[in-house]
Amino acid sequence: MNTALQPAIHVRGIEKSFKDLHVLRGVDFDVASGSILALLGSNGAGKTTLVRILSTLLKADAGTATVHGFDVAEKPGDVRESISLTGQFAAVDEVLTGRENLVLVAKLRHLTQPGAIADDLLARFSLTEAGGRRAGTYSGGMRRRLDIAMSLIGDPPIIFLDEPTTGLDPQSRIEVWQTVRALADGGTTVLLTTQYLDEAEQLADRIAILHQGTIIQNGTLAELKQLLPAAQVEYVEKQPTLEEVFLALVGAPTGTESS
Template identity: 80%
Template sequence: MSASTERGREPAIRVQGIEKSYKELHVLRGVDFEVAPGSIFALLGSNGAGKTTVVKILSTLLRADAGAASVHGFDVATQPANVRESISLTGQFAAVDEILTGRENLILVARLRHLEDPGQIADDLLARFSLTDAGGRKAATYSGGMRRRLDIAMSLIGDPPIIFLDEPTTGLDPQARIEVWDAVKKLAQSGTTVLLTTQYLDEAEQLADRIAILHEGRIIVNGTLAELKALLPPAKVEYIEKQPTLEDVFFAVVGSDGAAGRAGDKTSNPVGTDA
């Protein structure tokens, strides 16, 4: 069996016992999760929970103090070059060149990757992200949502099987957020594995096949949206059943004051796993 076939049978991303500290500050305290190929996995948590640190470790920008992680079947510590060839990272702020047009930004990246026919690659991505009409305009004239879509399009040049989106809708207005959500959904539909970090509960609820809540350096709950909602009983008001929202689940496991709540005490292990 070939190495590529073996990689296709295992999780696209596997994280086991990752720890990271900065002097006395323990950012990650033993993080474990897996991401299935072609799925959207949301790492949900408040500011400072350690989400970006996880992404930096998985993208080989930072070394873990303990634990192990693999991306596309490659160990992030011992095979960093292979990992980098398999991924694309989109940070919290769009990294487009505002002096260039949208099309020129895409062509530039395609040329840097030494790909054939960069113009056609640019045109295909502009069409895919509904930016064809704006392709000839300078990126400085783009709205926030358009810049973010262009940024994601640039990340897809070279067809990486795995993409990391670190808080992709930070600072965007509601309409721009919806535009980015649509782009992310299309990524997964095309077979790309997406690891998404976010502090927005509705974003995780709208996009993710599976959601993990990271709190104080640990994954305190991990499951599908239906599994997370099942942690809380439905409320009944005048015979009308109301299912709990993801926001209800989040504050139940984290606690409104930042301390893990009662539901969190009962769900310290991923949903569907044994203690």
Template identity: 80%
Template sequence: MTTTRAGTVIHVRGLEKSYKGLHVLRGVDFDVVRGSIFALLGTNGAGKTTAVKILSTLLGADAGTASVNGFDVATQAGDVRESISLTGQFAAVDEILSGRENLVLVAKLRHLRDPGGIADELLDRFSLVDAATRRVSTYSGGMRRRLDIAMSLIGEPPVIFLDEPTSGLDPQSRVEAWNSVRELAGRGTTVLLTTQYLDEAEQLADRIAILHEGRIMVNGTLAELRALLPPAKVEYVERRPTLEDVFLALVGTTSKSGERA
């Protein structure tokens, strides 16, 4: 097992990854403590998904080290996989089956006792009881995402990766997904969330790291990030810096190619 500071569940140092000369990660460092929500914030192409793929053992790093739940992602991949669950950008649910049938199927695949009981508990926990027997094809986007997260929790993994969990969802569905994420952390699950939505990071994260052009530009609490900019000036209305102000001040509004970020 990899030695890390007490309470640290995800430990990343010097992580690098390139694709055919394109440097996606350029020495990424961060830690995530147990039971917290950590947001990895950045524009499309910043390297967020690549980092998650490395941490979930789906991709090898070119350099650097990373551990999840005390296990090295390169040398103890099997132990890492037993400790995590990954929810991608698109809900991985079977639309032909009902919500309950999806949950029961995953519980059976994981060889757990009482799959029906597990399914019923999760349906209640994620407010899907009324839709339990309906085909998932009839679900709203928010309901599918809640079901997807519920499926990810079968077996009670201590760490869950949420890669752009609200991408493409309408505002109401996003709020439903946010409530589900808060519920996870409230029960002690460690959550690493990638997002390009600034308000999402503001609403959910205990700590926020801004990833830009393969590097972590800043890592801290929302209050710490706000403190990077001048304090609010009282003119007609007092306005504190928002996370969007911090993000755009650090990253800028245009990419290297000249396109707006």
């Protein structure tokens, strides 16, 4: 199937209700291949519900969606082979080592040379030295990086990241951001849900704002900024943000392992 000229994700008119609660009221958006779309919304906006529909874990009440050219309702098996889903909480086995977690997933996917695949991903995510340690000893950022590494086994062209930095400290958040940028640079299409405005600003090629069940705006950061009146030029003494102070004191992540 030629998917080069079509969006990696194509969503039109998706609706979903739970009894009298109307969560999605007609959602429309596209995600270009190899790009990052941040789906921005407050808690309860329906972000996770939409991701569950696109990953075939939940059926929509109305509308259509295609992922990697496959209709999520008509060809769920093909969709699942094309994607990986990383939820809000890292799904690693804390009893196993980092390497054993990766080997296990590679074996479940019936891939050859699972050990070599695991070693390659440990190196790619700066976890080689920690590979022999139990995942339960990892920091939050390391655990999340391992979780994302596990989701990439089999080289899925599309990955869903559902609020991947929830509960992480500032250093761990930046580690995850670096990982997400590297995914897109490598050609992976990323649909990222988040409620953090700075996360969307840092990572996304396009930002879609989900509010009251619909996409109320969708555009680049520059396009969204143009929706507000032009800024007036004033002299303001810039003060450092708390994040800048924190990272200056403890040191910004360098891509090496930490515990």
